[in-house]
Amino acid sequence: MTAARDKFGRPIVVVTGMGVVTSLGAGKTDNWAKLTAGESGIRTLTRFPTEGLRTTMAGTVDFLNVDPFTSTELSERLASLAAEEAVTQAGIGTKGDFPGPLFLAVAPVEVEWPQREELGRTVGTSDMTYDDLLRISGGGKFTRYHRRFQFGSVADYLAEKFGTKGSPISLSTACASGATSIQLGVETIRRGETDAALCVGTEGSVNPEGLVRFSLLSALSTQNDPPQGASKPFSKNRDGFVMAEGAGALVLESYEAAVARGAPILGVLAGCGELTDSFHRTRSSPDGKPIIGCVRKALADAGMTVEQIDHITPTAPRRRKTTRWNIWRSRPCSANAPRRFRCRRTSRWSATPSRRRARSKRCSRC
């Protein structure tokens, strides 16, 4: 067993490049400066009219000029920017020749309203059916929309631009998609199939129907004013999540390959885990077992125990019910770790003798 392998004998996976685009800006430097200055990227929507909507703010990326707008086009631009930054930082391969596969977390793709409206105008009558739309769709006039609205189209573009190898994978595991793209990269390097992988997640789906769909599921915050105050996943008065856009990219490499080419090593990806929550289509299991199991799998994959963890960066979808359990779950990852909660009144940390007490967030002295 050499130093380039972990305790399970697998190649060690490291991060050598990172890229990020958010509603705050493009690139790590810009984002870090604004983030540490306390700036929020959530703002009142200006991309389209908001009359009739319950939610009128989002974390949109407005500094890229995508016209005519499609979410797929924006996702592609965001992913491309983030990947460019990551690949440049890693200094890997040559331009347009990335020596590994692409794993892309991307939203499902479908024909969008501006394009559908264009079809409607082409039909030109006011009693049209889908048969009429079908009749005018062929003949080469809208070939570009076939290309644009293929599920694989964003990955297709990125694979060509960055010259990634093999079949690029477009994936969706909902809010876990970005993590899955990284996990696919880790697994392929550990299997020895490649020395490097480009893992990208992208999201550009703030459009009227996208917003309405989440709104109809009562998933979005409606605290529109001020928009900067709407996203507060761990606050008592949270009322839903805030849609936002952006992209992130990582260049993963085997430690051995990174060292051999003198690449900067930004971090080690020690382990990852995933687990399905089959409780409900939109709600997570109230007992928290799936997320606890997932964290345990990640720790086991890394060969670590919960006692070795100093810091947890939780991501919560900020749904009213979900978040409570996310907070709750971050405690009992280890069977030995005491379940604790912080009292709402005294701010004391207490062991939880009952779930009821934890829910009420009152300690025994209250």
Add this chain to the structure above:
Amino acid sequence: MTETSVSGPAEVWITGIGLATSLGEGLDANWDALDQGRVNVDEKAFAPYVVHPWAPLNFDKQIPKKGDQRQMEAWQRIGTYAAGLALDSAGVKGDKEILGRMDMVIAAGGGERDLSVDTSILNAQAMGNSAPGFLNERLMSDLRPTLFLAQLSNLLAGNIAIVHGVCGTSRTFMGEEVAGVDATRIALARIAAGQSDIALIGGSHNGERKDLLVLYEFGDYNLTNKYAPVWEREGHSGFALGSVGAFLVIESKAHATARGAKPFARLTSAVADHSQRKQPGEVTATLEKLWSQISPPEGGGAIITGATGAEPATSEERAFLAKHPDFVVRATGTRFGHTMETQFALGLGLAALSVSRGSLFPPGDSSGVEIEMSKPPTQIVVVGTGHWRGEGMALVEAIK
């Protein structure tokens, strides 16, 4: 199971197959239909477009709760049903211990629009309703809240997890035909390397969808007016959308033997690539490269291809097939139509079934591309060539 095997790749078996198609439900019904040369095709309902309609069945048998059925659109019901059949076939249905750690890799599209909402909005706009916020107001009032769940690609996996309890891990790959190859490739690689023991792979597709016809009509890919076998579409190219749910349970030999499972076949290898298709001949060359990667043993066998009938991809694939005359060819598109993300899993299922039953189903046309196979097939190469992008291949072999 995350440890990567250090003792060489594990052998992977196909131990479950679930098929619910335009030809019927279950392995026997599909096998008999293939044997009799039956094709379920509708030239009228979507005229001039040709589609292969779903064969109606009683969903209650695999999706017992009506509430679950109501939360899905047709493509998800088809898939959830077929996934249940695959679990039954593998003998793991209801086995909480195994299902609780079963990995799932699904190839899926999505969509399924509410056609009447779409057209009523377009018609209102045509009548001059162009006020800011008009679209918002109509969508807010007309869209069914649960429709979103039926549109999401990953909710096929979600429904399978909820209905059947497959809840180890869940990954959904999108990206048309090759997503099916990639799902197979990743699940196989993980099991072979010891990163997984058992997986459910597959997908589902509903061909009776006008919103999908619009998408493919943009590129003039739809087969129109008259049905013809895939190899007999000169001057009349394109695909007829099909309706299929196809799932497989694959697992390591060690895992299968430990639980006493009987295999249909071995899944030996799966590979995929992505040629840019800028020059004529790139698809042929890429398929040839993939062929050398899976290196089918000498002595011939069969090829089951998901060739679409769309050009130029199908002609390029035909050039590749012509270079391997010792392999007998079958095109699933002739029998089932084109089912996009599901076509590769369908090919795998039919390959494993043919190997296990010791005969290949008969030719689907008289073009000369498909000929009789007299000896039992022991190795079948499954080919998937995307109508626009993506190429893939897998080798299915008999277990002696």
